[in-house]
Structures are given as structure tokens and as C-alpha cells.
Amino acid sequence: MNSVMVAVCSADALALPGVSSLLADRPAVTVVPRDKVGQADIAMVVTDEVDETTLDLVRWITRSSSARTLLVTDHLTRGDSAMLARCRVSGLLNRRAVTRERLSQAIDEALAGDWAPVLPVTELAEGSGGGDAFTAREKQLLRLLADGHDTAEIARLLAYSERTVKKIVHQMLTRLRLRNRAHAVAHAMRAGVL
Template structure:
């Protein structure tokens, strides 16, 4: 899912105005076996541009090696932390758990013996470049198809989290149309358009129409 690149020289994320950009990646390492975690830390330290931290909630990237109890390793991960998992033959439920907790890169154990491979995985994760082995990617795509057919479609939702009707309304809002114009274009009543917007705003915790359009644009939904 990602091209293999060398350890990049610039890992910076845009910082809020008035704050200096941090040029290093904060990495936390966790493993079911403490010796495995210690070995990974020893391999990766010292590396310029990489700071090893102990607290998962402080990390930009968590590298986890679960022999069992995957859920226990990732429960403390924050929404902004990205997950690098070193594992083989994950069951579908385990793969979904990892994805729900920010999985970006899955490294087979046989590839995790070299520092260069681990550094590439950390860099890919920090930049959001997904990397899954082909057979695991196939599992994800098949599961997404199953989710769409059996869970989302009966509720008129798509994988984007929006229904087709919501997507149509948002696109027309983004084009500058008001409620009456949208209703005329889609052959809905104005009440229907208002209900579509109200339900979407409530479900996604959005403040108003402008916020909804911004949300959809930012996430590439329209």
C-alpha cells in the first residue's frame, strides 16, 4: 500500500500557530514479552530523529508486538497515535481491533529483525502511509465489502459514513445552493432536505451546514 522509502530527513507535522514544529518522532514500544520490547528499544536507540517514550499516550507511533492479548497492548493508545504492529496470521477480529486503534503498518515478524525495516515502518506510520501484507489487505477489502452489503447498505449508509442522499445534499451545499434550490434539483421537499441535514449534523456532531461541508471536503467525501 505504500512505496518503500528510506528513513526521511523531515518528520514534521504542521504545528498550531505560535508553536515550534517538532522534528522528531516519539515512539512507544510495547510487547507481551518484556524481553522483546527491550530488544526493540535497544535496536532503535539511539536513532537521530527518534525519541523513545514510555507512555503510550505521549507517542506519535506505537510499535506493538502481541503474542496474545492484542487489546491489552493498544487500549491506552490516543486517537492521534498511529500503530505499527509486528505480527503474523492475525485473525480477522484481531485485525479489526488493530485498525480500530490506529493500525497503519503491519510488519511480518520475519521482516522485523532489521533496524532499517523497522525505521521504514515507523516513518510510514508517522506519515500515514498504510502498509499491509497482501493477504491481510485482501482480508480487509473482503471484510469491508461484507460490512457494506450486510450492515451499511440496509441502513442507506456507505463506507464514507454518509448516505447517498446526504452526499448529494452536501455536494449541492458546497456549490452554494440553498434549501429550496437543493429540493428543486433533487426533487425533494424542502422539509426532506432539512431533515437530511439535521440527521447528518446530529449523527456526526457537526455544528452547522458550513461545518458539514468543511468536514466532507476535509475527509474527501465529496
């Protein structure tokens, strides 16, 4: 088997040792930092979400390397998916669902050219557990938000203080990196919670 060089491109300092650990049982794979991407066969972009910085990184990889790009992320929107396809991203993995076997398989598929350009957003959502991202309390609250109730009404209906309702909403938005209540309701609908 030929040697394969995988360049890990991430702002997360733990990504490089994490990927190295997952691929440790593959002696033909060498994991290297981002600055070696020009010599790599695979550029693995590891990120929580696809933001402008991530898109800039993927564009830079496309311009400066012939490496096949794999994206490992927790969150992807349909708009991100279209942009990544234009940047020739070879494959997508759900960061929470990555296993040693799946990562190794993804590298093999990308090298063989067997993967579709980018998996549909629904596949990423399925791998992340969809509705499991929300607690039972958050699901109750989201249903009331979707029905148009304000903070005071939700507090009364759930027998919580308004402060508790705001705290639940804030924690959910922060944990899931959602922008506002409407974004949370839309996210819950896509995950099949509502």
C-alpha cells in the same frame, strides 16, 4: 528532522531493548516504555499473536493517545485484521522479518500516513516463510491428517510409533500456537503446504 517518540507496548520484557537496539542509529528517534504512550508519535505493539489482551491494548492506545499504532506480530487472522483496522492500526510488520531498515521505514510511512490501515493476512504469511514453518516430517504428517487418517493409520504409514506421531503433532501445535489438528491442516493449507 523532528524528534519522534516511539512507545513500545509489549508484555515481552525484551521488546523495549530490542526495538531500541534496532533504532539506535536514528538519533531523532526516542524509544520509551508503554507508560509514555500518551506523549508518543508511534505506539508499537509487539506480540507473538493477536489475542484478546493484544486487542484490549490496541483499543486502550486508540482511546488514550493520538499515536499511530504499528503492530509487530508473528500471527494474524482475518478476523484480527478487521478488528485492528477498526482500531486505526496504521501498519503491520512480521515479527520474524523485522530488520533495522524495515522498522525505520515503517515508522516513516506511518508518520507520513502512507500506509494502508492494515496489510492483508497473506502478506504477513509470506514474510514468515509460509511453508517453511513446517518440517518435512510435519508436512508428511499433515498430508495424511488432511486425508482423514487417524493416529494409528499415520503411525503405520510412516513407520512411526503412535507415541511419535502424537509427539510430532503436539510439538507442531505448541510451536505454531495452533489449537488442534484441524487448525494445523488449515494453517498448512493457507501456507501453501497442502
